[in-house]
Amino acid sequence: MPLKDLAERRNILHHKSDTETVLRHALEDVQIGPVALVSSFGAESVVLLHVIAQINKATPVIFLDTEMLFPETLTYQREVAAMLGLTDLRVITPNRNDVLTEDVDGILHLADTDACCDLRKTRPLNAALRDFNGWIAGRKQFQGGQRAQLPLFEKDGRKIKINPLAKWSADDLKSYMDQHDLPRHPLVAKGYPSVGCMPCTTRVSDHEDPRAGRWRNSEKTECGIHFADGKATREGQAA
Numbered sequence: 414m415p416l417k418d419l420a421e422r423r424n425i426l427h428h429k430s431d432t433e434t435v436l437r438h439a440l441e442d443v444q445i446g447p448v449a450l451v452s453s454f455g456a457e458s459v460v461l462l463h464v465i466a467q468i469n470k471a472t473p474v475i476f477l478d479t480e481m482l483f484p485e486t487l488t489y490q491r492e493v494a495a496m497l498g499l500t501d502l503r504v505i506t507p508n509r510n511d512v513l514t515e516d517v518d519g520i521l522h523l524a525d526t527d528a529c530c531d532l533r534k535t536r537p538l539n540a541a542l543r544d545f546n547g548w549i550a551g552r553k554q555f556q557g558g559q560r561a562q563l564p565l566f567e568k569d570g571r572k573i574k575i576n577p578l579a580k581w582s583a584d585d586l587k588s589y590m591d592q593h594d595l596p597r598h599p600l601v602a603k604g605y606p607s608v609g610c611m612p613c614t615t616r617v618s619d620h621e622d623p624r625a626g627r628w629r630n631s632e633k634t635e636c637g638i639h640f641a642d643g644k645a646t647r648e649g650q651a652a
């Protein structure tokens with residue numbers, strides 16, 4: 414079955430399903446095949462990680478360490494993984510030879526943020542997902558831009574991407590974290606409601622969109638690991 418048709422059928426099947434049901438099906442779906450969760454261990458990541466851990470702590474979880482992350486993120490990642498008892502956490506880093514060739518001084522982001530994201534995120538993730546037919550992401554519709562019409566299941570190149578939190582609101586996330594007493598990313602309290610790489614993430618004021626601090630003063634809104642039908646998109650383009 415073509416992947417686009419498979420995604421559409423799953424969206425119809427689960428249009429009224431809760432998040433746990435969507436995830437259980439995705440993890441066991443023989444038509445999709447092996448699936449991994451990709452997590453940034455960012456500001457809201459603990460919600461999806463907690464739901465996954467309740468279903469199967471052995472679910473493969475891929476964490477991209479771009480080598481440009483905040484120290485707080487690295488500490489938070491270790492603490493949350495231990496707390497949830499995740500048993501198949503895969504910490505992925507950029508290819509060493511590629512970094513030495515393309516960004517030996519660690520300043521590529523100053524000249525070309527897209528090239529930096531490609532080096533430190535897109536290529537490593539593609540390699541990490543080589544043995545999987547699908548992957549789970551934590552994007553939500555309320556985050557706006559190309560995410561506003563986000564479906565639960567979508568075709569992503571030659572894979573199926575699952576967005577089980579697509580319809581969750583910011584209040585839903587907060588309520589879930591409160592209900593389960595989940596630890597917050599330490600940078601959230603310091604004005605970072607969305608946390609990415611250190612050079613390209615700034616604090617956000619109360620009146621700004623939560624993602625305004627990502628690639629500030631740039632039209633860039635995604636790092637490149639999220640695609641529309643296999644192609645990277647920018648805000649305002651079809652997702």
